[in-house]
Amino acid sequence: MSSSDIFIGETIGTAVLILLGAGVVAAVVLKRSKAQNAGWLAITFGWGFAVMTAVYMTGTLSGAHLNPAVTVGIAIKDGDWGNVPVYFAGQxxxxxxxxxxxxxxxxxxxxxxxxxxxxxxxKSEHAGLVDQKTEPDAGPVLGVFATGPEIRNVWQNLATEIIGTLVLVLAVLAFGLNDDGKGLGTLGGLIVALTVVSIGLSLGGPTGYAINPARDLGPRIVHALLPLPNKGGSDWGYAWIPVVGPLIGGALAAGIYNLAFV
Incomplete structure (x- = not known):
């Protein structure tokens, strides 16, 4: 596949992934939404279906990595880093x-x-409490765009993202790749989507399970730029964790794959 196909496929696929994923969160948490208060199950299944839709839509173009951690895992597995920057840019x-x-x-x-x-x-009351505790005011709707921890503990938050992403990328590498090894196959797309649901249900409680650096960083930038009234901060002090953690998890998954499955 060409670099242009990769860039176009990853841009379209990741856009669909985030549109549907952020969309289900917005549907559940925002006032005047018909799905308000639908709960965590709706969010986890919404994200899983978002992955499935994006994978099947763009798999033939780019292999549908849709996640820098997956791209890193596949690059380590194959030893081919040539198109990694193109994948990252599209994602x-x-x-x-x-x-x-x-x-x-x-x-x-x-x-x-x-x-x-x-x-x-x-929000005003929360901001006052935050000022007293010297914690960041993340704003009431940042969760539509990006993740955040329920309990702020750097090592636990980082470990949670590493563990969740390790499971995801190991699943992709173990049973989700096309015959050419470049992306998710037909059945693999469905299984990996269900894996995302499983991760959300089992490991999503502590941090909101970013398990994807682009999924967290790109929307967080958009949150910072959008003219949303009373939106609060974008919690940049936490933003490195859902970037670094998944990249470490993806690398560890590739290492385990190469040791155990090859």
């Missing part, structure tokens, strides 16, 4: 496009939520 751009499209789709709900008197009052 980050696609993640930003998908986040922006989710904002457009839920524009009215974002405004209704962030201008609601109860939300504004709660």
């Amino acid at each position: 980050l751009l696609g993640a930003m496009i998908g986040a922006a499209l989710a904002w457009v789709a839920y524009y009215g709900q974002f405004r209704a939520h962030l201008t609601d008197p109860e939300i504004v009052a709660a």
